[in-house]
Amino acid sequence: MFSRPVATVVVIAAAGMTLAACGSSTHQSAGTRAAAKPAGVENSPQSPSTQESSAGKAARPTAPNAAKPADKAPSAQAKTAAKSLYKINEFRTAGDKGYFYTLSANEANSAASRYKFTRVSHSLGYLSSKPFKGSITLYRLRYKPFSSYLITISASERNKLVSSGNFVNEGIMGYASKSKTGKTLLWRVADNSRWRVVRHSEVASLVKQGWHSDGPIGYAWKSA
Structure with a gap:
């Protein structure tokens, strides 16, 4: 279970921090939900399933629960999740106003061709399109x-x-893991009304450039 997010900014002390050390409190579990179709990049391109406040600042998320040091053999659910992995496509939006993420190849193509978003070439890894234990x-x-x-x-x-009236809920983008074995820890960072998903190793450098660390959001697979 996760606790409520807190509004404090997490400062990166060292690049070697583990998920367990990322914060004293954790998110409340969102539970297992069926993937919702997003509204669409005006409303947004179609996705497979998919926070500064009304003034532009969102509550800062904190770390998911850390995995135990010795992970058990993968369960049937974990194996099923591994068969549903899709690459995280990252884009800079038109006019470099923000960043956009999707697991859908069709949505990624629409973002580039129709909405003129610019693809970010470095890899963030893979997420599952289906919920799992x-x-x-x-x-x-x-x-x-x-x-x-x-x-x-x-x-x-x-x-x-969403209640603030400044955001549209576009549904579930995908599912990350609490287990770190063979995976990369992802964080959310913020710069005014821009939010970005980055690898843990990139956070310290971005904080020095003026970005705020919003905390970790889970582990992504390194390969499908």
């Missing part, structure tokens, strides 16, 4: 004032931002 639900929200998107693992943060 130990999965973390990643919700995607669109910021209404301009083309900027936010990923959150907190259902309460999602609901609060």
Whole structure:
């Protein structure tokens, strides 16, 4: 189970921090939900399933529960999740207003060809398109004032931002893992009304450039 997100900013002390050391409190579990179709990059391109506040600042998420040091043999559910892995496609939106994420190849093609988003070439890894035991639900929200998107693992943060009237809920983007074995820890960082998903190793450098660390959002597979 996850606790409510807190509004404090997490500062990266060292690149070697583990998920367990990322925060004293954790997100409330979003539970297992069927994938919802997003509204669409005006409303957004179609996705497979898919926070500064009304003033532009969202509540800061904190770390999911850390995996135990010795992971058990993969369960049938974990094996099923591994068969449903899709690459995280990352884009800079038109006018470099923000960042956009999707697991859908069709949505990625539409983002590039129709909406003129620019693909970011480095890899963030892979997420599952289906929920599984130990999965973390990643919700995607669109910021209404301009083309900027936010990923959150907190259902309460999602609901609060949508209620503010400044965000549109675009559903579930995918599912990350609580287990670190063979995976990469992903974090969310924020710069005014821009939010980005980055690898843990990139956070310290971005913080020095003026970005705020919003905390970890789960582990992504390194390969499908």
